[in-house]
Amino acid sequence: MTETTKTGITRRTVLAGAAAGAALLAMPSILRAADRSLKIGVYGGYFQESFDEHIFPDFTSATGIEVQSISEPTGEAWLVQLSQAARAGQAPADVSMMSQVAMLKGQAIDLWSPLDQAKLPNLKNLLPQFVNKYPDGRIAGVGAVAWYITLVTNTDVFPEAPTSWAALWDPANKDRLGLLALVSNSFLLEVTARTFFGGPAKLDTEDGILEVMNKLAELKPNVRLWYRDEAQFEQALKSGEIPMGQYYHDVTGLAAADGNPVRSTFPTEGGILDSGCWAVSAASKKSAEAHEFINYMSDPAIQAKLTRNVGTAPTVARSLTDLTDKEFGAASSEIAPIIPRYDLYQTKSDWLNQKWTELIVAG
Amino acid sequence: MRLEPPRRALDYAPLVFPAVMLTVFFVVPFGIMVMVSFFQRQPAGFYTPAFVFASYERFLTAFFGGVLGFSLGLAALVALICVVIGFPFTYELARARRSVQVVWLVALLSILSLSEVVIGFAWSTLLSRTAGISNLLVWLGLMEKPTALTPNFGAVLTGMVYQALPYTVLVLYPAMARLDPTLMEASRTLGAPPLKAFLTVVVPALRNTILATFIMVFVFALGSYLLPQLLGRPQHWTLSVLITDQAIYQSNMPFAAAMAVFLVLVTLALVGLSLLVGRKEIAA
Amino acid sequence: MSGLVLEGISKSFNGVSAVDHVDLAVPNGTFVCMLGPSGCGKTTLLRTIAGLEEPTSGRILIDGADITAVPAHKRNFGMVFQSLALFPHLNVGENIAYPLRIRSVGRAERVKRAEELLALVDLRGYADRPVARLSGGQRQRVAIARALALSPKLFLLDEPLSALDAKLREAMQVELRKLQQRLGITTIVVTHDQREAMTMADLVVVMGQGRIQQAASPVEIYRKPVNAFVADFIGSTNLIAVQGSGQGVTAPGGTIPGVVLAPGQTSATLSVRPEDIHLVPVGEAPLTGTISFIRDLGASIETFVDAGGTQIVAVASPRDRAEFRVGDTVGLRLAPESCRVLAS
Structure with a gap:
């Protein structure tokens, strides 16, 4: 409880603290271990459950640092909460898993405490795209998890797996698609640019983006559901109600392993590789513990464990891990990925959003 | 007991609590929203205090005008259908036996306790091709093969009416239960068949209640943002959906606030207008 | 019709x-x-x-x-x-x-x-x-x-x-x-x-x-x-239980002359309106009782008489009524045509 008092109190932490306090009093042996602790924000639901089960207990036994996992809301609400709390000198979580766009937006207001490379010996293992830097070179965040968004189909409705993203445009698939509703989480501009315009360079100019959007408009009659929440689509995919769409590779794989008639396909143009970063709130007073945690997570052995148990793609080169082909294939692919143009969603955020909304809302 | 007009400041004391509550939970949040709507949006996220009209300028386009018009029209249609269905239903309910009333009111209250999410998922399943009611129609031989009855405007309307109907009935119920049953009987002895008696006596006698109910359901329906997403196509997305997108997914609080302020103002204007019309009618 | x-x-x-x-x-x-x-x-x-x-x-x-x-x-x-x-x-x-x-x-x-x-x-x-x-x-x-x-x-x-x-x-x-x-x-x-x-x-x-x-x-x-x-229910009335035969009837406070029961009937209830009961000095009527209460309403006077345990009320205008006080014993005169033998 002394730690909580030091780091500042919000109503929410008082309530959580009261519950935790009651638990601590009941178990005095854990009280000593709690001398060093860390609040870690993880996407609520599947990620939080997996980390609570597979990662955090091992981290605590390896380092003696007690972890309190915090469920993050989806979208950028967590970013808003973090920044508002930071202004009041508070950190609802010391380390948070953040989306790339949120990372960039946080950088713009110096929300992330710069990380010290000297305290992160495992940093050398990471693939270069997973180290997130401020424009001046300071490290803002380190890749936490990576995942693919791929072309998914219901195997009952599509006995043959599609091979290209172009299947989304096939008139035969009228009213059969479930796609993510927002420009900033569907990455369909990148998919369209790669599939029909040779690559992401097409998105460098606004004219190019509009051209891509016009192409994208052609698939609108095929879309049955523009989803914001994963649950909206997943059930419909399993039942065959909406038999094709874009979805998370790992989650689809787990659903298939449970016997559902679904499959995830890496199209020839590549799957969409999205990722989350570990970032430390500037208001956090647990810098040492945070570095220790991020370094731990960058260990190839831990990344391999994540891939095996959580289904995320490793943020380190495959060669550093002991993953088998099957294990690696369940989470990733050798096909070159489509990497989202996160910069666009930061610099042209409102313009893109406006054009996108007009594009899909227009009858 | 005689009611004395208040004389001393202390006589107003009972008003303090509601006044404070109204201020804390309505005036202050709305004030903050108005304030934020004039703030400067930072493209990287967040906003800085300022007094700019950028968010309102962005809103005042044909595109958002169309969305606003659709939202108002949809809410009005939902309110209209709810009142048209709910009014005769509540009339019969208020005249039913006590035990029947209790069963219905409990059922309606339990629907009211369902969140928009649950209602949305339930209806998207009910209207689906793979598990929906069309399968039942096929089984009954009324349809050739199961088809998806969503997404479309009808599905959105159905879901929203389902969501708002219990609310409508509960708002209508007290007035309906208080209505003197001899009014209908008088009308019948004066030569009106039951339906005509209902239309010429019950409906006009309760026109203020009807108007109030319509307005409440209208405002209630305006806030719906999940059902249009789950059951409709993007062209059926309401302004509330776009507000949510801006607030939650784009972190564009000034723009979300500006849209919300505009929606509240338009709603207040419409409500005021209908009250004015209602009062004139009664004076006439 | x-x-x-x-x-x-x-x-x-x-x-x-x-x-x-x-x-x-x-x-x-x-x-x-x-x-x-x-x-x-x-x-x-x-x-x-x-x-x-x-x-x-x-x-x-x-x-x-x-x-x-x-x-x-x-x-x-x-x-x-x-x-x-x-x-x-x-x-x-x-x-x-x-x-x-x-x-x-x-x-x-x-x-x-x-x-x-x-x-x-x-x-x-x-x-x-x-x-x-x-x-x-x-x-x-x-x-x-x-x-x-x-x-x-x-x-x-x-x-x-x-x-x-x-x-x-x-x-x-x-x-x-x-x-x-x-x-x-x-x-x-x-x-x-x-x-x-x-x-x-x-x-x-x-x-x-x-x-x-x-x-x-x-x-x-x-x-x-x-x-x-x-x-x-219609107006107020005195209900008096009587015993008797085709020859005459007896009430708790005495006999009531001129009233006969139907053949074979031995008891009945008589209904007599208060205004049909006249108070007379003792000895002038066979039915007697003691005055228990007097209610003077101005236009009329109600006199409550206890006749052998049955309460009988008489109403008269002040002009038609002799002076009596509570406790006086009085005779009650009933015209036979004003006594109605009720079906039981």
């Missing part, structure tokens, strides 16, 4: 009988008062006649035609409800013209008829008044005018005057009777006020426990009640 005929009308709600086998014939133009304590079934019977309740069994005939199955809106009976049931959304004129509007009568015709009816009930110039801005008596008149708008075959009123204060009620009773006589319309009023019934009715129908106890002219009901219920 011409007029209203009820044949064996019964009505029960969920197995509980409200009206129990009622037979009644009402000639056209008659003013009927249905009188009885609350819960006696009189309102249910009226509503059954109006068509608002369906009888469980029995028939209703008008001028020989069976109308039992005719719905309320096709019967053309005017009805005034206890609540009056004026339509709150309509003004006085619109309320009165409502039945004409239902029949799609033109506006000019409606206004004209409303004016006529308002004149009939003495409310000229009130057509544009909202009903909420009327006094109780005015509302009463509007309800009556509305019920009469279609010149109904039958005019039904359910406790129409109960909401008015005593003075206004008496005035309205007279007015209602005059109106009925002017229009010659068959009228049935339900009331629990026997004074009201006596004032207005040609035919008083006393109801109790869902049945008609007695149906007769007011004077006959008062003078010749057929049973204790009627005798007690």
